[in-house]
Amino acid sequence: MPAFDVQQFRQQFTFFQQQPDWVYLDNAATMHKPQVVIEAVTRFYQQYNSNVHRGAHQLSQQATALFEQARNTVASYINAQHLHEVIFCSGATAALNQIAFGLMHTVLQPGDRILLTQLEHHANIVPWQLHCQRFGVIIDVVPLTTDHQLDMLAYQQLLQLKPKVVSFSHISNVLGHIQPVAEMVALAKAAGAITVVDGAQGIVYQQPDMQQLDCDFYVFSGHKLYGPTGIGVLYGKTTQLTRLTPIFAGGEMIDSVSFVNTTFNKLPFRLEAGTPNIAGAIGLSAAIEWLQKINNKQIVQHKLLLLKEFYNGLTAIKGIDILSSSVHNAGIVALNVDSEHPADVAELLNQQKIAVRSGQHCAMPLFSYLARPGAIRCSFAAYNTLDDVNRCLLALEQAVEILTA
Template identity: 60%
Template structure:
């Protein structure tokens, strides 16, 4: 491990507030380093003004900080232009804008969209709301027998000529890193627009949207050490230009009369209303913080945590493991035979171990797996081997208790 875990943890005030907790619910949301909290505090205490609206100097300062945050995200993703970064309130909001915006200009009745069995509801339900009622058909890439993305089936489904392919970068339920380079390349060869749900993937590896040639990439700030209520919809200019705005209101217009309105240029056209300024600045601070860390070391550490936890779980025979340790971004999903996942999670909670139980906003995945749900252990760079060992001990105790 090429970083000092103790000093890393010291940068996260949450841990000194809760020294008695083991936090393994990182796929739900990550904790925030002090640098992020400081940046947001500085914005509110020293620069608070509304952006883009007022002629006064304070507003200009706030606008400069807000647009600098957009540039930070653009550079982080290697977007060609900063107007390709659309602020959203999170991945969910981004998908709703995206799907609504594609309907009409890109998607019409009879067109097909291809998703996978592992998608989060954020990449399913917006299609149900905004696309299916207008005659769009949703096709689904199945899982392989070992619960992976089925590339062969994907290639077959691409022959149906979907107009859009929309796939998660990393599965939030199983932890698997999807073969995104192949997914994008094959979709492009089939002539589809490609969307990646980066909610879990963005924290795992560096994304270069131009090298990957992905058309849209979405993520949430709070899963990248940043604040809640801010997210990013990246899109190539040519496709963002096509999107119909989902939200109308201030700032997204050029002209308004009582009978009609004309829309502003990118990115503002897709950002109606007062934006989450402190959130954007907090997210940029999270990115700048991350850029000072050793991302490869973080990856190796998370992989080692998964391996150790997985090996320990294999020693507890009553456990059924749903996800394996290879090409895994830091999530282990499991069940205790014949027990409800919530019971196991409750017993762990009683030992101050935070995990998540249920279907993790992937109900169709669990229908495909034919299991009711799972207990999800999700790891982050700041988790320690000691925490893994204590969790395994607590897990063994919980399993014994439930077996009584």
């Protein structure tokens, strides 16, 4: 396999042309956008701007065609069986809220159980919790092993409690660990559960195949896949989507309304209330089309190389507490400098134009479990270089010297 040409890839991002000094290692928060995505969004506003589905005029028809083409691009990228199984929403958070709310009103009964894991993002905890108390539903949590991987034995034991829903992330946004999603979905299905995969970090690591994975729901945000912010996808099997009570009402999701009764439109519109993020969907589609021209195996190899160099460098620096394991890692590393506050470390890096995130990364239960107040998180993308890795390592070495002097 030919090596990945990182410089050629990087050139496609105007940000790096205009801001060559920045080492951007905050990719798990959001990724930079290639010029093709920026142009697709701009072109929409300059040439086609119009609302979708409703207008009698040509502009609206063109906007509708572009929007529905975007749905098509997403559906074929994730190999959904039907176009209407792709619901556009504002992101993974919105999608998870829709699923939790929707199932709570239709499927879940008092005394039912939901199974989550210790390393979930708040977006995959709180929406469930918000409704569980009211509906009398119980949450169980899969613990981690000593190397901070999911405890699969405990997972299987908890499945024996017959949860109605099992919801877990494809890749941990803090530790970067890749979960054995296919195995987890298969086990959950065998236990009779509805399966929800939070693909917010998984979507950029590998192209997910809904037919192979066979989960009931898979959600992700466009901005973590080189696309715009404010657009995301709720994929669901038709049978499961039909069971969801809509969280929002109005607009295209309506079939008929009277003060006595309302009937709803068919999927996907039933779950897309109000004017959708048309430009966002078009931008996401442009990102996917662009990504499909690049060999993902090369990208995975490139990120593995960065990760290896980063780990080698980190282990040579005294005083670094690495929380992430280097195995089954998608390119996200959480770490601390001794017991120093992560915000201080991140600020020292920021002063050298190295962008990392610090804090608890919307995963407080994970940090309680890890018994750490937080961490800095370095997350790599395909446009990062070995030079980025070395600059970050050097800055961390200096941070150790400054903070522990």
